[in-house]
Amino acid sequence: xxxxxxxxxxxxxxxxxxxxxxxxxxxxxxxxxxxxxxxxxxxxxxxxxxxxxxxxxxxxxxxxxxxxxxxxxxxxxxxxxxxxxxxxxxxxxxxxxxxxxxxxxxxxxxxxxxxxxxxxxxxxxxxxxxxxxxxxxxxxxxxxxxxxxxxxxxxxxxxxxxxxxxxxxxxxxxxxxxxxxxxxxxxxxxxxxxxxxxxxxxxxxxxxxxxxxxxxxxxxxxxxxxxxxxxxxxxxxxxxxxxxxxxxxxxxxxxxxxxxxxxxxxxxxxxxxxxxxxxxxxxxxxxxxxxxxxxxxxxxxxxxxxxxxxxxxxxxxxxxxxxxxxxxxxxxxxxxxxxxxxxxxxxxxxxxxxxxxxxxxxxxxxxxxxxxxxxxxxxxxxxxxxxxxxxxxxxxxxxxxxxxxxxxxxxxxxxxxxxxxxxxxxxxxxxxxxxxxxxxxxxxxxxxxxxxxxxxxxxxxxxxxxxxxxxxxxxxxxxxxxxxxxxxxxxxxxxxxxxxxxxxxxxxxxxxxxxxxxxxxxxxxxxxxxxxxxxxxxxxxxxxxxxxxxxxxxxxxxxxxxxxxxxxxxxxxxxxxxxxxxxxxxxxxxxxxxxxxxxxxxxxxxxxxxxxxxxxxxxxxxxxxxxxxxxxxxxxxxxxxxxxxxxxxxxxxxxxxxxxxxxxxxxxxxxxxxxxxxxxxxxxxxxxxxxxxxxxxxxxxxxxxxxxxxxxxxxxxxxxxxxxxxxxxxxxxxxxxxxxxxxxxxxxxxxxxxxxxxxxxx
Numbered sequence: 001x002x003x004x005x006x007x008x009x010x011x012x013x014x015x016x017x018x019x020x021x022x023x024x025x026x027x028x029x030x031x032x033x034x035x036x037x038x039x040x041x042x043x044x045x046x047x048x049x050x051x052x053x054x055x056x057x058x059x060x061x062x063x064x065x066x067x068x069x070x071x072x073x074x075x076x077x078x079x080x081x082x083x084x085x086x087x088x089x090x091x092x093x094x095x096x097x098x099x100x101x102x103x104x105x106x107x108x109x110x111x112x113x114x115x116x117x118x119x120x121x122x123x124x125x126x127x128x129x130x131x132x133x134x135x136x137x138x139x140x141x142x143x144x145x146x147x148x149x150x151x152x153x154x155x156x157x158x159x160x161x162x163x164x165x166x167x168x169x170x171x172x173x174x175x176x177x178x179x180x181x182x183x184x185x186x187x188x189x190x191x192x193x194x195x196x197x198x199x200x201x202x203x204x205x206x207x208x209x210x211x212x213x214x215x216x217x218x219x220x221x222x223x224x225x226x227x228x229x230x231x232x233x234x235x236x237x238x239x240x241x242x243x244x245x246x247x248x249x250x251x252x253x254x255x256x257x258x259x260x261x262x263x264x265x266x267x268x269x270x271x272x273x274x275x276x277x278x279x280x281x282x283x284x285x286x287x288x289x290x291x292x293x294x295x296x297x298x299x300x301x302x303x304x305x306x307x308x309x310x311x312x313x314x315x316x317x318x319x320x321x322x323x324x325x326x327x328x329x330x331x332x333x334x335x336x337x338x339x340x341x342x343x344x345x346x347x348x349x350x351x352x353x354x355x356x357x358x359x360x361x362x363x364x365x366x367x368x369x370x371x372x373x374x375x376x377x378x379x380x381x382x383x384x385x386x387x388x389x390x391x392x393x394x395x396x397x398x399x400x401x402x403x404x405x406x407x408x409x410x411x412x413x414x415x416x417x418x419x420x421x422x423x424x425x426x427x428x429x430x431x432x433x434x435x436x437x438x439x440x441x442x443x444x445x446x447x448x449x450x451x452x453x454x455x456x457x458x459x460x461x462x463x464x465x466x467x468x469x470x471x472x473x474x475x476x477x478x479x480x481x482x483x484x485x486x487x488x489x490x491x492x493x494x495x496x497x498x499x500x501x502x503x504x505x506x507x508x509x510x511x512x513x514x515x516x517x518x519x520x521x522x523x524x525x526x527x528x529x530x531x532x533x534x535x536x537x538x539x540x541x542x543x544x545x546x547x548x549x550x551x552x553x554x555x556x557x558x559x560x561x562x563x564x565x566x567x568x569x570x571x572x573x574x575x576x577x578x579x580x581x582x583x584x585x586x587x588x589x590x591x592x593x594x595x596x597x598x599x600x601x602x603x604x605x606x607x608x609x610x611x612x613x614x615x616x617x618x619x620x621x622x623x624x625x626x627x628x629x630x631x632x633x634x635x636x637x638x639x640x641x642x643x644x645x646x647x648x649x650x651x652x653x654x655x656x657x658x659x660x661x662x663x664x665x666x667x668x669x670x671x672x673x674x675x676x677x678x679x680x681x682x683x684x685x686x687x688x689x690x691x692x693x694x695x696x697x698x699x700x701x702x703x704x705x706x707x708x709x710x711x712x713x714x715x716x717x718x719x720x721x722x723x724x725x726x727x728x729x730x731x732x733x734x735x736x737x738x739x740x741x742x743x744x745x746x747x748x749x750x751x752x753x754x755x756x757x758x759x760x761x762x
Contacts, residue, residue, distance in 0.1 A: 013681045014057030014086055021062045021082050022049060022393075031066065034091035036080055043069035050079055052392045053137045056268040057680055058737050060084050060393075061137050063094060079132045099138035099162050102197045106130075106143060106160050112197075116145075119192045121156065121201055138162060140319065156191075157202040161319060165200060167245070169193040171296070171321055174244035185239040188307070188316045211306035211313055215354070216340075216347055228313070229354040232306060233361025235313045236333070240295035240326050241366050249294050249323040252373075255380045256284035262387025263732035267678055269390045270398065272552045275640075276405055277386065278731040279472070283412045284380055286471065290325060290373070297324035302336040327369035331377025333358065338378075339385050342403050375411040382408035413470065436537050437480050440497060441469045446484060450493070453532040453541050464488075479654070483544075493531065494544050501538040503654065508533045508540045510578065510653045517576055524565070525572040526649030545649035550642040551675070551730075554689065555682060563689050565648035566668070567696035570637060573650075574661045574701060578632040584659035586626040590619055593715065596722035600747070603725035604740060610747040614718045617754050624711045628660040637664040638671035640730045662708040663715075665697060670716035670749070671730065677745045678734075710753040717750030 020026050024046045031044040044066055051063040061083050068076040079094035095103045105111045107130045116127070129146040143158040161168075169190075176189050190200040214220070215228045259281050267274040298305065299320025307314045334355060341348040362368055382404050389397050439445060443466045454464045468485040480497045498504030511530040518525040528542040553562055597615040601608030618625065634641075635655035643649045672690045676683035697703055723729030724743045734742055 015060055015084050017084050017089055018060055021060075021064075021084065024048070024064075027064060027082065030082070030089070031064075031080055031091065034089075036091045036093060042076075044080075045069065046080075051135060051137050052394075054265065054391055054393050055737060056264060058085070058741065063135055063137055077131060079135050081137070094132055094135050094141065097138060097141075100141060100160060100198075102199070103141055103160050106141075106158060106197050106199055107132075112145070112158070115194050115197060115199075116156070116201070119194060119201065121191060133157070155204040157204065158194075158197075159190075159200045159202060161198045161200075163198070163319075165193055165198050166195060168318065168321060169200070171244050172318065175242070178242060178244075185242060186235055186309075186312060186314050187239070187318065188314055205307060205309060205314070208307040208309045208314070210304070211308050212303040214308055215303055216350075218346075218350075222350060222353065225350065226353060226357040228308075229357040230361035230364075231313050232303070232333070233358040233363070234365050235306070235315055236298065236301055236329055237362040237365035239298060239315065240329070242296060244296050249292075250297070250299075250328070251290055252284055252287050252325070252328075252376060252380060253290075255328075255377075255384075256281050256287075259284070259380070259383050259387060260733070260735055262383075262391065264678070264734045264738040265387060265390040267732040270401065271555070271679060273386075273402060273405055274732045275549065275552065276409060277383065278733070280379065280383055280405070280409050280412055284376070284383075287376060291370075293325075294323040295326045297322050297326070298329050299324070301329040301333050303333075325369065325373055325377065327373035327377045330359075330362065330369055331374050331379075332381040334374070335378045335381035335385060338407060339382070339404055342400050342407075343397065379408040379411040382411075413468075437471070437482075437497060440480075440482055440495060440537050440539060441471065443467065443469050443484075446495075449534055449537070450484065450541065453534075454493075464491075492544060494528070494542055495534075495537075496540045496542070498538045498540070501535070504538050504540050505533060507653050507656075510580075510656055511540070511542060513578060514573075514576070514653075517578070518572075522572050522576070524568040524647055525576070526569065526643070526647050527653075528649070528651060545643045545651060547643035547645035547649060549640060550644055550648075551639040553644055554639060554675070555685065559685075559689055560692050562644045562648070563693040564696045565644055566642050567693050568700060569642070569648040569650055570634070570661075570664055570668075571697055571700040573634060574631050574664070576632055578656075580632055580656060580658050582657035583629050584626065584633070584635075584657055584663070586622050589625065589715070590622060593618055593718060596718050599722050600718075600725050600743065604743060607721075607743060607747060610744075610751060611718060611721060614714050614747065614750045614754065618711060618715055618718075621707075621711050624708045625660075625715070627708055628662075630658055631661050633657060633659040633661060633664050635659065635663060635667070637668050638730065639668070639675065640671075660708060660712070661701070661703065662706075663712045665694065665703075666709050666712035667716045668693065670713055670720060670746075673717070673749050674720050674730070674742065674746060677742050678732075710756075713753045714750040717746045717753065721746045721750075 020030070028044055028046045031046060036044070046064040046066055048065050049062060050065045052060065054060045061081055063079055063081045066078050066080045068078060070076060081092050081094055081097075083090040083092065095107045097103055109127050109130065112130070113127050126148045127145050128148050131144045131146065132141060133144050134140075134142040139162050141160045143160065145156045145158060147154055147156070172187065172189060175185055175187050178184050188202065188205065190202050192201045193199070194201065211228065211232065215225050215232075217225070263274070263278055263281070266277045298315065298318060299322055300317065305315065305317050307316055337351050337355060337358075341351040359368060368374075386401050386405050386408070388394075389401055446469060447464070447466045450466065451463055465487040466484045467487050470483045470485075471480060472483045473481040478499050482495045482497070484493050484495060486492070496504070496507075498507075508530060511527060514525060514527045515529055518527060526545060528545050531541040531543065533540055550562055550566065553559065556562075593615040597608070597611040600611035633656070634650065634653070635657060636652055637650070641650055641652050643651070669690050672686050672693075676686040679686070694705070720729060721743045724734065724739055724746065727733050727735075733739075
């Protein structure tokens with residue numbers, strides 16, 4: 001039977017064997033034929049998928065719970081791992097994990113027995129079996145050590161970590177040394193720590209129940225279950241109330257940085273969510289005004305990190321303990337509750353009641369963290385949950401992810417109460433933003449400043465009032481875009497601030513000219529409606545364009561029509577006669593190319609030759625770069641700057657100048673190549689859309705491809721490679737292996753163009 005997860009794995013054509021790993025009968029046969037099966041001579045049955053770690057098109061590791069059939073002997077339960085890479089399947093037992101090299105010794109009966117004897121644990125008892133209970137690829141493993149019959153204790157557990165457990169051991173000792181008391185944090189204490197194996201020895205906790213089972217058992221009265229939630233809040237507050245040594249402080253900006261590793265996963269699996277996901281991360285990155293006060297934080301607090309012993313919650317799994325804002329644990333707990341309500345709606349009513357009970361329990365011990373920071377950390381945890389759904393290829397829950405992402409964004413968008421500032425002013429100044437940005441985020445002051453500009457739209461009702469101001473985009477030290485929400489129907493206007501006031505005025509004049517030109521007979525040329533210029537803030541104010549970003553709509557059934565609309569817009573611009581006093585400067589652009597080549601070479605030395613080759617070839621063909629320089633061009637025309645409805649509208653006029661129309665055409669096509677690189681399964685479809693765009697432009701503008709197009713296409717490919725290496729450019733911005741892969745692909749596309757491999761030339 002083919003699972004829903006297996007069907008959906010066709011989205012990663014770079015790893016075509018991946019779907020087989022979720023077909024349990026098929027993967028059982030693969031295990032039997034692998035070295036894992038042949039070296040043991042045992043029958044292998046894969047019972048279920050245990051863990052997944054996916055890097056699109058590069059690598060996916062899948063851990064399976066296995067039963068090894070041993071003839072007449074008792075079957076052996078273990079975990080196997082398949083590491084799939086392009087054209088290659090590698091099988092290994094769980095204990096041959098290169099990131100947990102000490103794990104192999106921990107599963108060796110003779111060797112681990114010596115360690116237990118050295119720790120004076122079960123000195124007279126013999127370990128007869130080692131069974132993996134939980135295994136997280138490259139991170140940690142929980143083993144059960146079964147001792148011979150009659151032993152006391154009968155069972156021990158060993159938790160092996162990839163990280164050095166010494167600091168955690170010192171924290172746990174400090175918690176133990178506090179001594180018993182009503183307000184002492186209830187934490188499962190290890191028996192010992194074996195530094196050589198990075199292993200904590202844990203006792204068997206007899207008579208314990210899982211907290212989450214009790215809390216969500218619908219056969220139990222809600223009032224009793226709400227008491228469990230209240231106790232959960234109190235046990236967390238007790239931890240926060242003590243002072244013990246932990247790892248260095250953890251801030252929300254560090255959590256945001258960790259979330260970036262999920263960007264390429266989200267973009268590959270759900271491209272329509274990628275921009276929203278990355279934008280939310282950007283909002284978190286901007287939160288640099290966090291209160292310095294911290295507490296001993298669990299680091300991953302949720303209902304499955306609690307047992308119930310003697311009628312009271314017992315905290316487990318403090319692997320990620322650190323100093324942090326108390327809102328971090330509270331927000332994480334709430335985020336997982338809300339995710340459960342989305343996944344299991346029959347629990348939603350109970351969860352709505354459970355949240356205040358949990359907070360009440362926390363507040364019975366110490367003051368609750370502020371609502372604003374709790375909301376921010378709750379949003380950060382929601383984004384973490386979103387990313388993990390895609391990393392783990394848990395496709396059964398993918399359809400629910402948009403609800404969680406919307407909830408996270410709503411928390412961040414409403415992170416201030418009662419219409420107050422969103423706090424971005426302080427954050428902005430810490431990022432080198434001019435003081436004027438702080439002024440521009442003052443909703444009261446901006447209500448007054450915008451009133452005059454909005455007067456032409458006054459319908460005789462109450463004067464418009466700004467209720468919220470959000471810093472939604474920035475180019476550090478250059479430009480900042482702020483979204484203002486108005487009272488009433490929630491209408492929005494945008495304000496774009498400029499470090500260089502002259503540049504801002506210039507863009508304002510361009511927008512006014514294009515708006516008037518479109519209104520006078522070129523409706524295909526959609527642009528934002530300018531409202532005015534605020535000189536004291538160097539701010540251009542305008543109405544946002546309607547429609548969907550082309551990058552979100554490019555795989556829709558109307559995508560071909562959208563290509564026609566984009567081509568019509570560009571053709572209208574090129575013939576518009578827009579008066580500009582800037583022109584494409586070949587000498588300056590050649591200098592840019594050399595600088596970009598150096599940036600790529602510094603980031604990836606083995607790509608330096610390819611980047612330099614493009615730069616040198618373009619220098620040799622500089623006459624084609626400047627062959628035509630009298631037509632208005634956008635110079636940053638790509639799928640994220642185009643919005644589509646029944647016409648196309650385009651934003652961001654900061655790079656406008658006179659130049660060659662081939663530049664905009666090639667630039668647009670190069671970014672479609674980038675998108676195809678990010679979505680390999682859709683590369684052919686995107687190629688057809690590119691061809692449709694070029695044909696539509698040719699039909700409207702009488703254009704024919706010549707030698708200038710590949711020159712500008714190669715230029716754009718090197719520009720994109722530089723952006724990838726610098727962590728800039730269109731979202732999502734890849735990291736690590738994915739960044740390297742995309743950089744290499746764009747350089748190869750640029751070289752191929754110069755060698756005659758023209759996109760859309762067939």
